[in-house]
Amino acid sequence: MKKIINDVSVVEEEMISGLVKANPDVLSKIEDELIVIRKNPKKDKVAIVTGGGSGHEPAHAGYVGYGMLDAAVAGAVYTSPSVDAIATGIRAVDSGKGTLLIIKNYTGDIINFEMAAEEVEEDDNIMTRKVIVTDDVAVENSTWTAGRRGVAGTVFVHKIAGAKAESGADLDEVAATAQRVVDNVRTMGMAINPSTIPAAGIPGFTLGEDEMEVGIGIHGEPGVRKQKLTSANEIADILLEKILADLDYNHSEVAVMVNGCGGTPLMELYIVYNHLADVLKEKGIRIYKSFVGNYMTSLEMEGFSISLLKLDDEMKQLLDEKAETPAFKM
Known part of the structure; x- marks a missing residue:
């Protein structure tokens, strides 16, 4: 195996840190977490949070910024982020208008994002909605999923839902728009x-x-x-x-x-x-x-x-x- 890395145990941390250092006007990193957030988030808007395993760059953290995502929570390579990390990301960008979670249809992602949503709703009174992306027509079920996988079409969900949130739409409106993208x-x-x-x-x-x-x-x-x-x-x-x-x-x-x-x-x-x-x-x-x-x-x-x-x-x-x-x- 040939990789341009330092140590396999820190590839995700060094990658996320490098991304943020390369884009200091747009991104911030939550200390001791693989979480990237908007540097200057707009107040009083629906927040959009997504995430997943590392290894898909520029997804997901590369889409954090104006008009798209408010936070991206990374896990290890091809591994779902933890419930605690996702909840931390949701809390970090909450502005009181609720949070839309964009989740690719992989079992680990769905379980952890749903548990995090329950946690912040119960502990922090943060409203959440979710859309599950299922754009892959190759398979109905796989080792990683029940139902179709979420793949590159997710980027269209990020873009269109992000623009809807930026316009001042409420949480249900943003979620409905995101779902319409998923459906099409x-x-x-x-x-x-x-x-x-x-x-x-x-x-x-x-x-x-x-x-x-x-x-x-x-x-x-x-x-x-x-x-x-x-x-x-x-x-x-x-x-x-x-x-x-x-x-x-x-x-x-x-x-x-x-x-x-x-x-x-x-x-x-x-x-x-x-x-x-x-x-x-x-x-x-x-x-x-x-x-x-x-x-x-x-x-x-x-x-x-x-x-x-x-x-x-x-x-x-x-x-x-x-x-x-x-x-x-x-």
């Missing part, structure tokens, strides 16, 4: 090489030189099937076919995300997008806005995912609103 976003991914958790030292799965894994998640777990590696255009078609079969996108306007898994060159992501844009045009699906890059990664995994968000007028407006975070600017 679908994602499918693939990989040609796995990731290696620093503390484990071995890849999450193995592939032959001529193989690819279709339907991968974001925790280094294998996908739904291995198959022979094929061209970028054909891979995009495989992923897109599954997405379009799951939700009616006919005559829709969409936001498109081609998300790198961490080790994929931008050259390859743009090759994928080149074909994807043509196919969507042929199908009469209008692209309103596109995002190509690393938005929710899996360490150094080589691969990508496609996310399509079916937009309505309000979602378009909120997607266009200002965001000022380390990893996402509008």
Whole structure:
């Protein structure tokens, strides 16, 4: 295993500290915690809190800032943050208007976020609502989940719910908007090489030189099937076919995300997008806005995912609103 690290026991702490030091005007870190919060939060607004295991950078802390998240709570690599840490994060950004928890559908995340919500509601009288992101069309159940996984489409939830909260909407309105995004976003991914958790030292799965894994998640777990590696255009078609079969996108306007898994060159992501844009045009699906890059990664995994968000007028407006975070600017 080759990693540019100091010690496997402190990779998460050093990563979070480095992120905050690199963005001192935007971010703060809670001492002795893997929690990143907004440097100058807006008062009297609904707070938005999310989190999960490390290894998905820039998610989640890279999306803390104006127009998106108020706090991101990190765990160890691919490991849910603790109940205590999540509760600390919620308390740190509460402004009296309630907190929306955006939770990817992984069993550990759901259990810990729900327990933290109960704690702050009982002990601190902080109102909470939650949305559970289930955008992955690859599997209905997995080792990590009951039901569909939450993957790169979560970034659209962060952006649109964040803009709604920034507008002064109340907690129920922000939660309803976030849920509408969840209901209208679908994602499918693939990989040609796995990731290696620093503390484990071995890849999450193995592939032959001529193989690819279709339907991968974001925790280094294998996908739904291995198959022979094929061209970028054909891979995009495989992923897109599954997405379009799951939700009616006919005559829709969409936001498109081609998300790198961490080790994929931008050259390859743009090759994928080149074909994807043509196919969507042929199908009469209008692209309103596109995002190509690393938005929710899996360490150094080589691969990508496609996310399509079916937009309505309000979602378009909120997607266009200002965001000022380390990893996402509008």
